Amino acid sequence: MQAQARYLPVVEVPDMKKRSYEQNCTLALALDVIGDRWTLLIVRELLLGPKRYSELLKGLRGMGTNLLADRLKHLEEIGIVQRADGDEEASVKGYRLSATGQGLEEVVFAIVRWGAQMPFKFREGALSNPEWDIVAMRALFQPEHAADVDEIYQFEIEGFSYFVHVCNREIAIRTGVAEVPNLTVKTDRTTLSEMGRGASITEALSEGRLALEGSPHSAERMVSIFSRSQAGHSQQDMRPA
Structure with a gap:
């Protein structure tokens, strides 16, 4: 049976003359x-x-x-x-x-993915909320790199805790602390944003802006799943302390 297209009802947008x-x-x-x-x-x-x-x-x-x-x-x-x-x-x-x-979720996600490819930098003094990273994580998730993966990544970002469960091309994000994460990432929002753009993890580790606890293989998979530019990230680069 051929599936029928579903349409939302027509919406007459009120009071749009000033901004149409x-x-x-x-x-x-x-x-x-x-x-x-x-x-x-x-x-x-x-x-x-x-x-x-x-x-x-x-x-x-x-x-x-x-x-x-x-x-x-x-x-x-x-x-x-x-x-x-x-x-x-x-x-x-x-x-x-x-x-x-x-x-509108995919609209927001598409803009986040576009922004992650641009040389934007966080502005000093601007409002910063680690919760926004949850939206970014969902947007940057690449399911094609998560086949047969079943791991939990714990993030500790500027006093805010959340964990990401990646399971066979699916993602679930919860606030709080996971019982047994495969990898724990401790960093600040600026460094996390730079990692998503493919910045050097080795440099962040050596400068003390990033700490990884857990399996090096899990670290490698996490970067592959969430970073939009993995070039130059070797397993040695991502070896946890």
């Missing part, structure tokens, strides 16, 4: 909805799970409470964001992505 490209092009129409400054960063925050208004505001420093409230209202009206269950009181309002909003 006024072009009958699918890309332009989509950007009318998600192209505003901060919108995809709100999506990034909610890709980590439902969040209260105060949590969103904390992770979006510089946005301002009035703009955040306006943007959330707009995203709720067009069906990208919805209220989280049990958060009816004004002081504890929570938000989550709708099914339509979850469809």
Whole structure:
């Protein structure tokens, strides 16, 4: 039986005249909805799970409470964001992505992958949140390099702990500490970002910015699975201390 295509209902985007490209092009129409400054960063925050208004505001420093409230209202009206269950009181309002909003995951991931190939550097004094690395890990995951792999990688990043379970081309990420990880990575966000771009692991280890505990083979596999540029990384490069 031939599968039938499934379509989302047509959405009439409200109050878009001030920020519309006024072009009958699918890309332009989509950007009318998600192209505003901060919108995809709100999506990034909610890709980590439902969040209260105060949590969103904390992770979006510089946005301002009035703009955040306006943007959330707009995203709720067009069906990208919805209220989280049990958060009816004004002081504890929570938000989550709708099914339509979850469809933006690959959009965010594609931008992260593009950014990982660019010579961007973290800015001193800018807001830094290790939770964002979870989104990056999911985006940079290369399942073609994870066939027949069943390992757990523990990350200790600037006081924030999470672990990644890679199992036969699938990935699961949880906050906290794994019982028996195959490899533990201790570093800072800047070094982790540089590793994802293929920076020298030997240099990071020798400078004390990176510590690896566990199997050298696990370290080699982890870099292969998550780094967008593995050239020059030998097993000797990644030998844990």
